Amino acid sequence: MKLISEKGVKRLLMITAFSAISALLLIALFIINEGLPFIFKYGLKEFLFSSDWQPHLGKFGIYPMIVASLWVTLGAMLVGAPLGVAGALFLSEYVPKSVMNIIKPTIELLAAIPSVVYGFIGVMVLAPIIRDNFGGPGLSLLAGSIILGIMILPTVISISIDSILAVPRSYREGSLALGATTWQTIHMVTIKASKSGIIASIILGMGRAIGETMAVIMVAGNSVNIPHSPLDSVRTLTANIALEMSYATGLHRQALFATGVILFIVIIILNSIASVAIRKRMVKK
Amino acid sequence: MNIKFHIQDLNFYFNNNKVLKLINFEIPANIILGIIGPSGSGKTTFLRALNRMNDLESGSRIEGQILFDGEDIYSSDYDVVALRKRVGMVFAMPVPLPMSIYDNIVYGPRLSGVNDKKRLDVLVEKSLTAAYLWDEVKDRLKTSAMRLSGGQQQRLCLARVLAMEPEVILLDEPCSGLDPISTAKIEDALTELKKEYTIILVTNNTKQAARVSDYTAFFLMGDLIEVGNTGQIFTSPNKTETNDYITGRFG
């Protein structure tokens, strides 16, 4: 009797264990089902590489949005990655563990601040600064990059710290014992040993930057055009979906879902690379 | 004499490392069997094979048979949970569960469906008394077991096993971290307990085996070198390895 129920429990747990992966498949299925027919109908090349986005005329080229997303993400990386990795190195190598244990969760609070609040700060504080000092509309690719760069900091910092701390103490002690300074040890030993984890943290940050929507809508300006300078107003893939979803119908709505498909594929690829990098770190450990 | 365990051609592997090699012997009921040998000799693995605790480690594999009261405990339809209730175990490090002394003792009985308060009270007093701990804790049964001293914790672990009313008690170096006074108390308890239980005691301390066990088995590098009457093993061992070990040449 007891053994039967024990088996039942195991079966039930196994079924629930598939909940996350089923949710993922369900998401993929429904987004693809809604978006893929459009891509076939409209043509992948035309969809990805035409600059003509005029839904009311039946023109659905997302090239400007792809370029904008890439630039904004790249900009966010330029802001967030060095700042994040530097912070992670400082906290894990130069600061006593007790201090790190206070500062790390504090920095993780950055991840808790809602993206609409970041967007709002961008509008109220950052955009005017850019407008007054560099010209342009203020709400721009540059503003989007800076805000996104800040938003990915907690991801980059906390995953980098974890992978740096996973470097065995003995490596470091060996280096220090040979008369190296902390900085020499960091750049000759620690960074090498935790490289794949740091890269994973940057890739995950990238995924977050590409996928971020609300903050970008608020600060990047949303004009559909291929940017020529960081001060231009741009519209990213995610912003395009969110802005037009509320009134889109028919082919237009399908085009937005097709944009979702592209986004989904990019994110899955980035996550797969990151998860390989993180696993590599575990194996080394 | 009544035989409790028949071990037949037992080989044991962890991830293709052979840690026990062709072990054959019999363990009679109501005795204390001491198992000695240097660390890495396979004695703990052997002990944990008897109540299938090795199942919890990944990559473990067994060949041969262990018969408990004539039944093969590794056959596929054997009830492991029932086996562990009949063959209790005390580990090297005392591990009280993070709950009260009382709840620790009644953990096993409650799992078996004993919920009658009076019966549980009786079990608690009886097993704590048998483990020589009752007098020290009877006024604070509801306090956390984590607050006991190391020696008291290990006696609590013994009492917790006794409360299941098992037939066999396996002890894996139970005194390795304890002071001489606590060790003496546990040894006294064991000597009392063998009237009702079969006790198998793995120890790093050869003197302890000499003091308390009736039979002694000597393991070395996964081989069972020699098993016999404790007096004989310690005074006139048949194998030179045994002699070298008990006289302290290695290990």
Add this chain to the structure above:
Amino acid sequence: MRIHPRYTQGGAVAVLGGATILTLMILVFIIFFILEKGLPVINLNFLTSNPEDMGRAGGIFPTLIGTILLPLLAIIIATPLGIFTSVYLSEYTKETKVTKVIRFGTDCLAGIPSIIFGLFGYIFFVITLGFGWSIISGGLTLAVMILPTIIRTSEEAIKSVPKSYREVSFSLGATSWQTVKKVILPNALPGIVTGIMLSVGRSIGETAAVIFTAGSSLRIPSSVFDSTRTMAVHFYILAREGISAENAYGTAATLIIAVLIVNLSAYWLMNRFIAKRS
């Protein structure tokens, strides 16, 4: 030219330390900026009265209800699924192909951007299942979104329960489920609760996934099939459509305070948990 190691060391400390301080300053600035402008707006009346004129005047009471109901529904659904999954992964199975697939799926789900959750929730819960823009659609969408967080934190918490507790429990004749119920879950509980609270924090601040699934009705809902507007969505609409800067700041401050309370109590709980362990 060769620079003496002592100087590179000093330079490194300055640069790396500067980066850390800058990061902290940004955090402090965001919180203070919002609170400074928003706190004067918040009073009992603001929290308990209905918005008037699209939020131009009046308070935010209905959005408080939406902000409580949606995360609540999400954790009610996601918590059992997440805990059971982590129990299965850590206690009932060894590392196999299947568990690798489950873990990979969980990681991927964690990386999906919220706008995709919004699209999915819209097409699946709102349209296909016919729930419409509603609390239930929004709650279910959030549940899917926070599931990976709950799985991961629960698994971490379960892994931190000493292996010896499991051994003792099994050696006393417990089955796997009895061990989970009596030893593992009670000891992992603070860690699990921390994960749930972090998920609540994320749900409170979520906008993209909610706006397309729960809608933005300002009426007080009478059933889970009614549309609702959360604080984050309300704030977004106020700020983006330039309806009222004052009320936008007030809403943002309330939002930040709610998120900070939830997250700080989660950390407090985690610290107590760690302190108890060691």
